[in-house]
Amino acid sequence: MKFDPIITVGRQYGSGGREVAKKLAEVMNISFYDKELLAEASKDSGICQEVMETYDEKQEKKSFFTMIGGIQGRMDPGSMYLEMPLNQRIFLAQFDTIRRIADEGPCVIVGRCADYVLRDHRNVLNVFVKADMETRVKRITRLYGLDPMKAEETIRKADKQRSTYYNYYATGTWGDVNNYHLCVDTGAVGIEGAVELIRRATELQREKAEDEDIKW
Numbered sequence: 001m002k003f004d005p006i007i008t009v010g011r012q013y014g015s016g017g018r019e020v021a022k023k024l025a026e027v028m029n030i031s032f033y034d035k036e037l038l039a040e041a042s043k044d045s046g047i048c049q050e051v052m053e054t055y056d057e058k059q060e061k062k063s064f065f066t067m068i069g070g071i072q073g074r075m076d077p078g079s080m081y082l083e084m085p086l087n088q089r090i091f092l093a094q095f096d097t098i099r100r101i102a103d104e105g106p107c108v109i110v111g112r113c114a115d116y117v118l119r120d121h122r123n124v125l126n127v128f129v130k131a132d133m134e135t136r137v138k139r140i141t142r143l144y145g146l147d148p149m150k151a152e153e154t155i156r157k158a159d160k161q162r163s164t165y166y167n168y169y170a171t172g173t174w175g176d177v178n179n180y181h182l183c184v185d186t187g188a189v190g191i192e193g194a195v196e197l198i199r200r201a202t203e204l205q206r207e208k209a210e211d212e213d214i215k216w
Contacts (some may be wrong), residue, residue: 003123003205003209004105005125005202006107006109006123006125007024007108007198007202008109008124009024009109009111009128010106011110011111011130012129012136012155012175013127013159014136014139014140014155014163015131015135015139016129016191017129018068020184020186020194020195021034025108028202030107030108031101031103031105031106032107032110033109035053037097037098037101038052038053040055040097041096042093044093044097046200047090052094055086055087055090057112058161060135062071090134095113098114098205099121103135104119113165113166115170115179116170123205123209124179125181125198125201126179127180127181128182128184129186129194130185130187132185132187133152135150136155140154162174181201182197182201183212
């Protein structure tokens with residue numbers, strides 16, 4: 001059976017997770033989706049891309065619609081869908097697009113609960129990219145010209161936002177090692193080292209899958 005690697009990348013803010021994911025896709029010569037996913041979901045659903053960007057990886061505290069309980073077997077596209085809060089409709093649109101993209105071929109997908117969305121998909125490698133606070137502050141300070149105190153405040157706020165979003169939509173806890181196959185610390189191994197570790201992990205995953213196919 002053909003092995004098409006699907007790599008999902010969760011990341012702490014300032015860890016360089018997006019850069020790792022982008023370089024990994026380039027090294028492996030496969031598709032990359034971060035903001036690109038919003039454009040695809042917009043085309044699939046008809047929801048304006050600018051609106052999607054406004055709600056991107058954000059969760060309204062007052063939202064009342066519960067997602068847990070089998071999204072894949074949800075309602076038909078009728079009035080119930082239209083009555084959902086907009087942020088819920090956007091999540092469902094991204095949910096469907098993530099699954100379509102994964103079915104079409106190998107790719108790297110950043111954030112947006114992709115590990116949860118593809119939890120039953122074959123050939124998925126779920127990765128979480130992290131780094132110590134000092135490394136993250138230095139990176140954000142360098143990239144955006146913030147002073148260290150402001151950079152740390154920005155990091156904590158962004159992490160909280162991502163955590164709230166993930167914990168609401170997924171049946172797990174953001175950053176919990178049990179949700180991922182591989183956790184990589186860019187503070188310890190650097191961006192290039194993280195890329196190589198993940199690439200090698202996909203090779204090992206492929207070898208294991210091929211070995212299991214032979215046994216069957």
